[in-house]
Amino acid sequence: MYNIFQQENFRLPFVWNLIWRSFLCVLLRCLTAAGSPMTAASPPPLTPPQLPFSPRRPPPRPISKELHFNHDLSATKKLQAGVDLVANLVGVTLGPKGRNVVLSNKYGPPKIVNDGETILKEIENALFESDNLSLLKSCEPISLLLDKIELEDAMENVGVKLVRQAGARTNDIAGDGCTTSIVLAQGLISEGNKVLAAGMNPVQIARGIEQTAKVLVSELNLLTREVQDEEIANVAAVSAGNDYAVGNMIAEALRRVGRKGVVRIEDGRCSETNLKIVEGMQFDRGYLSPYFVTNRADMTVEFNDCKILLVDKKITNPKDMFRVLDSAVKEKFQLLIIAEDFEPESLALLIRNKLKGVLKAAAIKAPSFGDRKSDYLNDIAALTGGTVIKDEMGLTLEEASKEVLGSAAKVVISKDSTLIVTNGSTQHLVEKRVSQLRNLSEYSEEKFQKKLLNERIARLCSGIAIIQVGAQTVVELKDKKLRIEDALNATKAAIEEGVVVGGGCTLLRLSTKVDGIKESLDNEEQKIGADIFKRALSYPAKLIAKNAGVNGDVVVQKILSNSDANYGYNAAKNCYQDLVAAGILDPSKVVRCCLEHAASVAKGFLTSDLVVVDRKQTETAPMRVPAKRPLPMSKPMRPPPMPSPNLMRMPGARSLSQI
The missing domain is CATH 1.20.5 (Single alpha-helices involved in coiled-coils or other helix-helix interfaces)
Incomplete structure (x- = not known):
């Protein structure tokens, strides 16, 4: 087999x-013949369940308005309630013995401030949210306002925003005097409403206030005198809340860099406040694109040990910058390009490489225009030790190398200004340039040309003073910084337009001039407007005395009874004396802005006859889901019958009838 x-x-x-x-x-084969589920058709896809209703977004409702006519002065009274709230809120900070205000912060430590403008900004940002604003209860006027911080009445909110314009405008122009402007505006509005209630013509009243303000500004110029060097410290100290250490530091800074020099305020690294002097130049040109920003918190470009390229023409071809940019990339140095202008393609090249992290660069336009632009570029070249690229000099941008670049120890560029700080290595070039400018200024006959030359000399000669604020805590640091900023702004205003007697006494002296102003007015109602201004001028002095714990009416009467223009009340020492000898001075520019802006707000307030506000929107009711319908049933369900007791009896057990 x-x-x-x-x-x-x-x-x-x-x-x-x-x-x-x-x-x-x-x-x-067997499975296929038997119709196995393996070969069965796949089930249809699941469809989303259908709701028994189709919810639709309601159409947007039109914003309705409310019209409030001032027939019975009801609208004006509500507006005045908002004005009084703001004036009482910021008024507690006025004077050397003014109280502080604590501003809470959801994302950081609270701020303790003594500045009316900062308080108003917080109120505007928070829109009177009670959880964003808390005040010291030690001050009686503040504690009375705690229940009114959140204004539900739209009319009062309009009054708040209206009077805020007086303080904000004064602070923007003069840098100080926000609280005084609001208090003076409150006085004009309060006194004006009293005469309007008697049936006076508001148009003539407002015209009388306007004419009086113009004449008072002219009278203020007669009381103004130029500030002396030894008085700068007093002006700064009074604005800083009688802090003479701050006043002396600001006076020293301006003495070393000149009255037209640049003074910056920075956060210090220690608990002591220090003064540092550095050389540098500042001009009004900002970065051309926010993509160049390196400090997101302050939205500024900050470079250290920076190289500067100066071009006296418009950069049209981005390829012309390749040689300089290649050096910046290889040697890893920061580059600032100052040119007449930039084509979008050239600017896009810098932005693209900056965002990729290949290049650290920024671009700005050259300061000024025309021939003055070239002069400013030459000044920057002398300061930084660079060379200006000009076609007339036979040097093109395409041929430029690292040797034509200037250098700076630090460059700070904001949205509208540029600061260049050098290390002093080019001092001999700066002195040579200044000597040339002084010779041109001496032989120049035009006043405007002389002014421009003197400004250029001041930019080159004057260094930059940096006040490094120190404190033990962040809260104290912010408070100090705000006080120093106010003092610096007041000092600059005093240098610009002179000084007058402080402590509210200048406004009181101006009130004595109102009787002579009334003779030049047209009718009796305009004269009543002048009387309103006269009474309102005493409001700041009364409030300063009230914050010091003294009767304001008595203080005002005693000051006006003395014919000496320098005689007044020193709230810091609680005595009457010569305020000029005591160093209590106010910038004339601040007082002028207070008069003009308070009168402007009061004029618009008193002539308002209709207020239009948004109607308060009611909350819409939430959408209700319809109730589920019961399932259809053929027969009503009945409970099952109970089992018979006989079925439950065990064998041998007896029933209840047998027991």
């Missing part, structure tokens, strides 16, 4: 493989 296992080329795995494949084929 022939045995297949005895063949030499027989392989057992090959046979088993054939058997296994045959078995699978038979199995698949």
Whole structure:
């Protein structure tokens, strides 16, 4: 018998493989014939459930308005309530013995401030949200306002925003005097409403206030005198809340950099406040794109050990900058390009490489225009030790290399200004340039040309004073910084337009001039407007005395009874003396702005006969989902019958009837 296992080329795995494949084929045929689920059609895709209703977004409702006519002075009274609220709120900070206000912060430590403008900004940002504003309860006027901080009445909110314009405008122009402007505006509005209630013509009253303000500004110029060097410290100290350490530091800074020099305020790294003098130049040109910003918190470009490229023409071809940019990338130095202008393609090249992290660069336009632009570029070149690229000089941007670049120890560029600080290595070039400018100024006959030359000399000669504010805590640091900023702004205003007697006494002296102003007015109602201004001028002095714990009416009467123009009340020492000798001075510019802006706000307030505000929107009711319907049933469901007690009886047990 022939045995297949005895063949030499027989392989057992090959046979088993054939058997296994045959078995699978038979199995698949059987499953297919039986209609196995493996070959069944896939179920249809699931569809999302359909809601029994289709919710639709309601159409936007038109914003309705409310019209409030001033027939019975009801609108004016509500507006005045908002004015009084703001005036009482910021008025507690007025004078050397004014209280502080604590402003809470959701994302950081609270701020303790003594500045009316800062308080108003917080009120405007928070829109009178009670959880964003908390006040010291030690002050009685503030504690009385705690329940009124959140104004639900739209009319009072309009009054708040209206009177805020007086303080904000004064602070923007003069840098100080926000609180005084608001208090003076409150006095004009309060006294004006009294005469309007008697039936006076508001138009003539407002015209009398306007004419009186113009004449009082002229009288103020007669009382103004130029500030002396030794008085700068007093002006700064009074604005800083009688902090003579701050006043002396600001006076020293201006003495070293000049009255037209630049003084900056920065956060210090220690607990002591220090003064640092550095050389530098500042001009009004900002970065051309916010993509150059390196400090997101302050939105500024800050470079250290920076190179500067000066180009006296418009950069049209981005390829012309390749040689300079290649050096900046290879040697990894920061680059500032100052040119007449930039084409979008050239600017896009810098922005693209800045965003990629390949290049640290920024671009600004050259200061001034025309011939003066070239002069300013030459001044910057002398300060930084660079070379201005001009076609007239035979030097093109394409051929420029690292040797034509200037250098700066620090460059700070904001949205509208640029500060260049050097390390003093180019002092000999600066002195040579200043000597040339002084010679031109001496031989120049035009006053305007002389003024421009003197400004350029001041930019080159004057360094930059940096006041590094130090404190123990962040709260104290912010408070100090605000006080120093107010003192610096007041000092600059005093240098610009002179000084007058402080402590509210100048406004009181101006009130004695009103009787002479009334003779030039047209009718009796305008004269009544002048009398309103006369009474309102005593409001700041009364409030200063009130914050010091003294009767304001008595103080005003005693000051006016003395004919000496310098005689007044020193609230810091609680005595009457010569305020000029005591160093209590106010910038004339601040007083002028207070008169003009308070009169402007009061004029618009008193002549308002209609107020239009948004109607308070009621909250819409939430959408209700319809109740689910019960499922249809053919027969009502009945509870199952209880089992018979006989079925539950065990064998041998007795029923209840047998017991």
